[in-house]
Amino acid sequence: KNQVEQSPQSLIILEGKNCTLQCNYTVSPFSNLRWYKQDTGRGPVSLTIMTFSENTKSNGRYTATLDADTKQSSLHITASQLSDSASYICVVSARVVGNKLVFGAGTILRVKS
């Protein structure tokens, strides 16, 4: 069964600290993996898209890694800011008819001052 599991479910960190969010997937056949940021009351906004051949991709203070062999991805946030408080969603695309997207439940990050 195609699944995306994220950990932890929620996380609280102090402003300025780094953190890493995890994503494990069983989606097959794999096409790409995306990380989205969803602010409270808003729609998801894309941070990165990674294909099979990409190991690392950065977007400012956000760095995503992908290990296609172990089917794991991580999102590292450097020098966190209060505005990083949001839900972070991992989404894996399956190369099947209809190009199915499988969404994780998200990790809720709260950055405290």
Next chain:
Amino acid sequence: NAGVTQTPKFQVLKTGQSMTLQCAQDMNHEYMSWYRQDPGMGLRLIHYSVGAGITDQGEVPNGYNVSRSTTEDFPLRLLSAAPSQTSVYFCASSYSNSLNYEQYFGPGTRLTVT
């Protein structure tokens, strides 16, 4: 360029009532889709469209209808609302159904069915 817009932002319905959630995009995207987001779960695809006049079912289509008469608009109709349809609904659009194209999400509609 407004991107993807959704109306209303909030809605309360009684069981059995019908309503239409509106979605529009101004990016000339061919692919549009509707998702629902429930607590503790990932977004689930309700219906999608790969172009004007073409729609198809997603993962959880029961109780919902869609149509795509123009490229810009993709309304979602609830035929007879049930409490199980209480959720946050997101519309999304993409240049194409190809997997490497970015999906843009609207701000969402929070629906409560009593």
